[in-house]
Amino acid sequence: MLDVWLSGLQGILQVRELLFLALGMVIGLLFGAIPGLGGSTALALLMPFTYGLESFAALALSGGVMGAVPMGGSISAILLNAPGTAPSAATCLDGYPLARQGKAGLAIGAAASANSVGGIIGTVTVLAVLPIAKRLVLLFGPPEFFLLAVLGLVVVATTSRGKLLRGLITGGFGLMVAFIGYDDITGDVRFTLGIPYLWDGVHLVPALIGLFAVAEMIDLSIRGGSVAREAGNVRITRTLSGVLATFRHWRTVLRGSIIGTVVGAIPGVGGVVASFLSYSLTVQASRDPESFGKGNIEGVIAPEAAINAKDGSALIPTLAFGIPGGAEMAVFLGILVLHGMQPGPMMLIQHQPEIYGLIWALTAACILASFIGLLFVRPLALVTLVPAEILVPVITCIALVGSFAVDASIENTVVTAVFGVLGYIMIRFDYPRLTIVIALVLGATAERNFHQAMLMADGSWSIFVTRTISLILLAGIAALPCLPILRARLRRGRGSGPVSAGDQR
Amino acid sequence: MRPSTRRVLIAAGVAAIAMLAGVAHAATGFPAKDIAFIIPDGPGGGFDLDVRAIAPAMEKYLPSKVNIVPTNVPGAAGTRAAIEIYRAKPDGYTIGIFNIPGIYLQQQRGGAGFDLTRLSWLGRVGIDNYGLAVGESSPIRSVADLQALSQTRPVKFTSTGPAGTAYNATLIAANLLDIKAQLITGYRGSSDYVVGAIRGDGDAVITVIPTLRRMAEGKTLRIIADFEERASVSGAEDAVALGKPELAQIVLDRLIAAPPGLPEEIRAILAGALVRALADSQVIAWAKETDSTISPESSDQAAATLRSQIEFYDKWKPFLNPKR
Numbered sequence: 001m002l003d004v005w006l007s008g009l010q011g012i013l014q015v016r017e018l019l020f021l022a023l024g025m026v027i028g029l030l031f032g033a034i035p036g037l038g039g040s041t042a043l044a045l046l047m048p049f050t051y052g053l054e055s056f057a058a059l060a061l062s063g064g065v066m067g068a069v070p071m072g073g074s075i076s077a078i079l080l081n082a083p084g085t086a087p088s089a090a091t092c093l094d095g096y097p098l099a100r101q102g103k104a105g106l107a108i109g110a111a112a113s114a115n116s117v118g119g120i121i122g123t124v125t126v127l128a129v130l131p132i133a134k135r136l137v138l139l140f141g142p143p144e145f146f147l148l149a150v151l152g153l154v155v156v157a158t159t160s161r162g163k164l165l166r167g168l169i170t171g172g173f174g175l176m177v178a179f180i181g182y183d184d185i186t187g188d189v190r191f192t193l194g195i196p197y198l199w200d201g202v203h204l205v206p207a208l209i210g211l212f213a214v215a216e217m218i219d220l221s222i223r224g225g226s227v228a229r230e231a232g233n234v235r236i237t238r239t240l241s242g243v244l245a246t247f248r249h250w251r252t253v254l255r256g257s258i259i260g261t262v263v264g265a266i267p268g269v270g271g272v273v274a275s276f277l278s279y280s281l282t283v284q285a286s287r288d289p290e291s292f293g294k295g296n297i298e299g300v301i302a303p304e305a306a307i308n309a310k311d312g313s314a315l316i317p318t319l320a321f322g323i324p325g326g327a328e329m330a331v332f333l334g335i336l337v338l339h340g341m342q343p344g345p346m347m348l349i350q351h352q353p354e355i356y357g358l359i360w361a362l363t364a365a366c367i368l369a370s371f372i373g374l375l376f377v378r379p380l381a382l383v384t385l386v387p388a389e390i391l392v393p394v395i396t397c398i399a400l401v402g403s404f405a406v407d408a409s410i411e412n413t414v415v416t417a418v419f420g421v422l423g424y425i426m427i428r429f430d431y432p433r434l435t436i437v438i439a440l441v442l443g444a445t446a447e448r449n450f451h452q453a454m455l456m457a458d459g460s461w462s463i464f465v466t467r468t469i470s471l472i473l474l475a476g477i478a479a480l481p482c483l484p485i486l487r488a489r490l491r492r493g494r495g496s497g498p499v500s501a502g503d504q505r
Numbered sequence: 506m507r508p509s510t511r512r513v514l515i516a517a518g519v520a521a522i523a524m525l526a527g528v529a530h531a532a533t534g535f536p537a538k539d540i541a542f543i544i545p546d547g548p549g550g551g552f553d554l555d556v557r558a559i560a561p562a563m564e565k566y567l568p569s570k571v572n573i574v575p576t577n578v579p580g581a582a583g584t585r586a587a588i589e590i591y592r593a594k595p596d597g598y599t600i601g602i603f604n605i606p607g608i609y610l611q612q613q614r615g616g617a618g619f620d621l622t623r624l625s626w627l628g629r630v631g632i633d634n635y636g637l638a639v640g641e642s643s644p645i646r647s648v649a650d651l652q653a654l655s656q657t658r659p660v661k662f663t664s665t666g667p668a669g670t671a672y673n674a675t676l677i678a679a680n681l682l683d684i685k686a687q688l689i690t691g692y693r694g695s696s697d698y699v700v701g702a703i704r705g706d707g708d709a710v711i712t713v714i715p716t717l718r719r720m721a722e723g724k725t726l727r728i729i730a731d732f733e734e735r736a737s738v739s740g741a742e743d744a745v746a747l748g749k750p751e752l753a754q755i756v757l758d759r760l761i762a763a764p765p766g767l768p769e770e771i772r773a774i775l776a777g778a779l780v781r782a783l784a785d786s787q788v789i790a791w792a793k794e795t796d797s798t799i800s801p802e803s804s805d806q807a808a809a810t811l812r813s814q815i816e817f818y819d820k821w822k823p824f825l826n827p828k829r
Contacts, residue, residue, distance in 0.1 A: 044548035044577070048557060134725070138704045142689075182581070184666030184691040196588070196618075199581040267697070322696035322719075327547065334549025338557070340794035343696075345723020407547070407579060448691045455689040456661070456706050 005127065008356025012364070017060040020053070024064020025365045029372060031065070031084075032072020035209045036402020038085040039069040039328035047335055055339045059358045062335055066328060067119070067365025070307045071373045074111040078300070079104055079383050080227065080395055082213030087271035087307045089208050089437055090279045094292060094299025096216070102228045104381040107300050109242020112370035114253055114304035117246060119366035121257035122264070122309030123359055126316065129265075130355075133316040134345060137323075140266050142452035143463050147473035148266065149446035152273055154480050156438040159280040159289075163432055170426065171435035177202050178443025185451040197411040204272070204440060206403040210416040211433055213399040215423025221392045228384035239377050245297045246305075252282050256302045260309030267317035267324075271310050272441045276434065278306035284483060287491075293432075308366050312359060319347050319355060533770045535597050539572045543601035545586035545608070547579040550694075551797075552602050555630055555759060558791045562782035568774060582668040583608045584617055591619035595764040597771035600627065605758040606814045607670035613822060621811060625767035627776045629802035629810060630759040630783065631792075633713035635674050635752075636738060637730040638721065640703045648730050648742055651684050651709060659687035661708045663701035666690045671698070674755045675711040677821055678732065681749045699726065713757055714738065715796050754817050760807050776804040 011017065024046075031042035042065045050058040073084030078095035091111065098107040129136060140148075157167060180191045181201030192198035220227065246253055256278040263274040282302035283292045292299050317323045322343035324330035333343055341351050348355065383391070403416040426433055457463035464470045542560055546552045553575065560573040567573075578586040586601055587608050593599035603621070611617045639645045651660050662679065664672045672690060679686035689707045692698035695716045702710035703725045710717075718738065720726040728741045732752040736743035744752040761779060763772065782788055783801040792799040802810060818825070 040548070047548060048561075048575075051557070051561075134723075137700070141701070141704050141706050182666070182668065184668075187667030196581045196585055199584070267700075321700045323694070323700060324549070330547060331549040334554055334557075337549075337554055337795055338791075342719055342796060344719040345725045346719070349723070407577065409580070409585075452689055452691050452706065455687070 004352045005356050007353045008358075009360050011056045011353055011357040012060055012063075012360050014056070017056050017361075020057045020061040021064040021361055021365060022368075024061040025068040025369050025372070028065040028068030028365065029072040029075075029369055032069035033076045033084045034072075034402055035076060035082045035084055035213050035399050036205060036405050038073070038205070039066055040331050041405060042069070043328060043331040043335065047331065047338065050335055051338055055341065055354055056357055058335060058339055059354060060361045062332055063358050063361025064365040066311060066332065067308075067362045068369035068372075069328070070304070070311070070366070071112065071115055071369040074115070074300075074304055074307075075108060075373060075380060077212075078107045078111060079380060080213065080391075081216035082395060082399060083208055085271075086205055086208055086441075087275040087303070087310075089212055089272065090275035090303035090434075091300055092212050093279065093434060094294075094296050097293065097295035098297070098300065099381075099384050100228055101295050102384070103238060103295070104228065104384050105239040105377050106242040106245070106297065108373060108377050108381070109239035110245045110297050110300050111242075111304045112373045113243040113246035114256070114301040115308045115373075116367045116370045117253050118257045118260060118305030118308035119311065119363050121254070121305075122261050122312035123363040125257075125261045125309070126312040126359060127356075129313075130316070130348065133265075133320050133348065136265060137267065137317050137320055139469055141467075142449040142456060143467055143470045144473060145266070146446055146449035146453055147464065147470055147477065149442040149449065151473055151477050151480070152277055152438055152442050153446070154477050155277055155280045155284070156435050158481055158484060159283045159434065163430070166431045167435040170431050170433070171439045174436035174439025175443045177207075178440050179447060181444075184448060185455075195411070197409060201444060202415055202440070203406065203412060205406050206412040206415040207419045207440060208437065209399050209403045210419025210421075211423040211426075211437065213395060214416055214420025215427055217392045217396045217399070218420060218424040219427050220388045224388050226385050226387050226391065239374060242297070243374070246301050249298050249301055251285075252298050252301050253305045255281060255285070256305030257309035260306035261313045263306070264310030264313035265316045267321070270441070271307055271314075272437070274306040274310040275303035276438050276441070278302045280434070280438075311362055311366070315355070315359065315362075319343050320345060533768070533774075535771050535774055536567055536569055536571045538598060539574050540597065541576045541599050542573050543586050543590055543599065544575055544577050545579065545583035545602070545604065546577065548577055552604065552759065553577060554795070555797065556602055558788055558797075559630065559779070559782050562785040562788045563778045565785070566778040566781040582611055584611050584619075587611070587617070587619045587621075590762065590764055591624065593764045595625065595766040595768070597763060597767060597775055600761060600763045600775060602630065603760045603762060604670060605760050605811055606673070606818050607757070609811075609815055609818060610670070610673055610825075611668065613818060614826065620765075621762075622815070623765040624762040625765060625772055625804075626808040626811060627761045627763060627772065627804050628779045628783075629800070629807045630761060631798045632759070632800050633715060633757045633798055634737075635671075635678065635711055635732045635755045635757075636714045636717050636728050636741065637678065637709055637711050637732075638699070638702065638717045638726045638728045639709045640705060641725050641727055643705075643708070643727070645708065646727075646729065648682055648684075648747060652682065654708065655683070655685045659685045661687050661689055661706075663692060663698040663707040663710050664688045664690050664712075665692055665694070665698060670757055671695065671712045673818070673821075673825055674757075676825060678711050678752060678755055680824065681752055682747065702726070715798065719796070754813075756814075758807075758810055758814065760811060762807075772804065 027042050031037040073088035074091045076082045076084040077088040077091040078099050081092050081096040083089040095107045182189050182199040259278045260274045279302045283289050318329045324333050400413045403412045542556050544553050544556050556575045564573050578589050590601040662675045664675050695712050717728050721728050728738045731738040731741040731743050734744050734753045744750050
């Protein structure tokens with residue numbers, strides 16, 4: 001086993017491969033930071049270029065891109081509330097409030113270190129489970145996917161404490177939006193108003209760019225000033241304490257990494273679920289849940305650890321069965337095929353050195369990208385001081401162009417604009433955006449898999465209790481809403497009040 | 506596989522087309538700018554890879570040096586790309602790859618906004634045959650076993666949704682084989698529903714042979730029938746052995762076309778470059794490495810292939826789209 005790991009490492013540790021890794025990393029950081037572009041666009045553009053490369057070089061290049069994209073994505077999420085990639089939308093929730101308080105350095109520092117640690121934990125887990133990966137993937141079928149989606153929805157619903165009704169309203173609205181489009185099971189077309197674009201439903205990335213970036217720019221242009229205007233003085237120098245915060249909150253990092261690894265390995269669920277689930281569970285577990293959404297550093301660490309841990313394990317379904325976890329993996333699959341590596345059960349046997357090389361490349365890119373992120377914290381954080389008159393038009397343009405670039409359709413920009421206004425209304429009237437995002441992501445998955453489970457079982461609900469993993473998930477769903485009540489009881493029993501969550505100064 | 510005489514004929518045709526193309530270029534000045542090659546899929550899909558492998562080779566055989574730019578237009582089960590090509594100016598600067606019968610089935614359902622028979626067909630890249638497989642641990646060992654099972658309850662096949670090519674292929678094949686079928690639909694792509702069958706979500710799966718073969722090599726899937734007239738998968742029953750030669754008509758053609766009304770000279774240039782690209786050593790090496798079937802056809806043959814597919818699926822229309 002060890003010799004295969006090492007031969008993979010050897011394949012990557014060549015001058016040429018390292019150069020391609022570095023190139024991929026820079027591209028990944030840039031594409032990750034620009035909303036709408038992300039890893040899939042970067043890989044798609046690089047694809048013809050990899051055609052002429054040897055497989056290790058191509059893998060180093062793609063690994064560099066995929067490992068660095070999350071860091072780029074979180075930088076723009078923190079500084080501008082504009083998630084560069086869909087999973088980093090979760091980082092906006094607390095990262096951006098920190099930036100507004102002038103603590104962008106702290107947030108980016110924490111994101112960078114959580115990134116690296118998450119990446120390493122993810123890699124270790126993948127190396128450990130790769131030999132049994134095939135069986136692992138086969139354990140999850142439609143009933144399990146459905147219950148996982150429900151679990152995700154329940155977790156998020158129970159997170160919006162204090163705003164439960166508002167959370168349910170936005171969650172319900174998100175679900176209705178998620179149900180728009182062509183139904184793959186019945187062949188029916190729902191709420192598409194005769195517009196072919198809506199056949200595939202409301203696209204997630206344009207909607208997220210609207211909900212976060214555009215909404216924020218509307219808000220900023222009305223408020224005036226700059227992102228960190230209220231902060232008085234911007235303390236960029238706190239980067240180091242941000243880095244250390246990750247280690248202080250090691251439980252959050254570990255939780256996030258495990259969630260990321262597990263969710264990543266389940267095909268078709270994807271990074272958005274990983275980051276939001278990690279965020280929600282961290283809020284659940286916190287002794288000071290009220291401080292989240294207002295700039296709690298744990299709210300940055302949790303999603304960041306999950307996003308990077310997920311990258312490694314997302315390779316499992318992609319390589320073992322050719323089922324990509326998301327758009328980025330789909331393009332990466334194409335690059336593999338171009339290089340004569342057909343994903344499938346044989347891939348894990350025939351191309352072991354390449355697979356391990358790729359995993360090493362991913363990990364190295366993730367750690368190095370964090371360092372680069374840290375190096376540029378100071379100039380980057382100055383963005384939060386740019387006056388609204390300059391920042392708003394620039395970011396709005398980038399957001400709309402990025403949204404168009406997702407798949408070159410002009411309709412995306414309309415979606416972004418509509419969700420931008422909606423997002424602003426939500427900010428203005430204090431409705432949580434977490435629930436709408438998770439509903440948008442999981443709505444269609446839940447519906448499709450429920451349908452499939454029913455088809456499998458001829459309409460009998462017993463399928464959810466006769467399969468072991470389903471049963472465990474059901475128990476989890478039933479237990480979750482009881483958790484906060486239980487914890488409140490326990491705390492009252494101990495007679496101690498809530499303790500501040502650390503970095504809330 | 507097609508008879509090799511066809512390949513010889515094509516090879517002979519290439520020279521003639523190339524000469525015509527040279528003459529045509531002198532007359533039209535085509536191409537003078539980059540050509541968009543539209544792909545009805547996102548980057549990374551099967552059609553995408555075909556185009557990305559062929560485009561650079563095609564560039565070599567155009568009379569002047571321009572780029573052929575792979576352009577992904579995914580969405581609405583291929584309809585978005587088809588509409589874009591259909592409405593583009595017929596000047597040769599927009600061409601696209603089509604999933605036949607997939608996209609025809611969209612047209613058949615009505616209101617699709619394009620008419621395939623009016624497009625200017627340039628040729629065929631390849632063709633895939635279908636087969637039937639079960640999970641490695643399944644007790645089912647032959648089509649006869651499935652037929653027996655079908656006597657007790659409908660046999661469950663995993664598949665994409667009603668807009669998918671495999672969905673319709675499954676319905677037709679099951680009907681031809683006298684198997685009462687129930688489809689578990691909604692999977693996200695061919696790998697996804699094949700894994701569904703391996704996992705035991707359903708009893709069996711019907712899809713294109715290369716996808717099945719890939720999973721079968723890893724000892725996770727068993728191919729029990731190959732719908733070709735003569736099976737290329739060892740141990741699988743073929744259309745003749747099953748006594749249903751019509752099964753061999755269930756195929757997936759990858760055809761290339763330009764918008765309706767493309768001038769004849771430009772059509773000759775593009776079709777010539779395509780045929781020569783498909784015979785290019787680089788493309789052939791790529792196809793071999795990736796297990797893609799390249800089986801070229803000229804523009805007239807491609808148009809005929811489309812007509813025969815339309816005829817086949819029109820015959821099955823009442824069965825595939827029963828009035829609800």
